[in-house]
Amino acid sequence: MRKIKVLIVDDSPLVHKLIAKALPGDSFEVCGLAKNGREGLELYGDLHPDVVTMDITMPVMDGLTAAQEILARDGRARIIMLTSRGDKESVEKAKALGIDAFIQKPFAPDQLLKTIQRLTLED
């Protein structure tokens, strides 16, 4: 069975580690790590991941801008906003971009797994 390729976009090396730890290696492959939205955008084009986890507050380019640019290039991109923010404005901005997967940190590994599975089963 082909592994689900996940691109992690977050400025925290800790979050890179926690997400990688949450994803069982037999079903998932962390194909890339980006520390800001600009890097995430570039890696998305290079790596073609199945799912992207995207923080909002990052240097260089924030996650909502990066998500918007990724979706403009690939309308089928599956993005999970994974952020400490949970205010209505942030959630609504993500929804307006077409993103309906929004997880507030700290995340439960099981919640992340289920969300990735839901998104990848939608195809």
Place this chain on the structure above:
Amino acid sequence: MGHDNYISHFTAAFKENIIAMTGLDCTPGEARPQTRTFASEGVAVLIGVTGTRPGIIILDTSREIARRLSELINQEEYSLEDEFVLYTVAEFANVVSGHAISLINDLHALHLDLTPPSIFVGDKLKITSTKIRPEVVEINTPIGKMSLTAGFERGM
């Protein structure tokens, strides 16, 4: 947003998230005005607030408490020098700040945003706030004391 209660959103977010991330409870003290210049205990995480009411948030603690907090969050052992200690404390401050700012935005119809955290480490660090007079709350936890300083421009 009134001066009387914004700091309570930060202490509530601290309590909620230290329980969620470590299982430890904590006891916040009373809020008091922060001095214009204060000495860090050794590790300070600074997060800026941008948007309709610019401000600053500072989580401060000792290197040993930072190490113990990181071990509890990640379930791994660390030395004092391990950079993951700093990444973990920065992410903890980021989570606390994100929750508090989200609540303040929703309750007060504000549009506040956060900057990525900056981490400062040193034995004789002093932090001076020139434009903002923040408040500070000392928080007692089973692994030691941390402090949370927060303030906004225009006398908030």
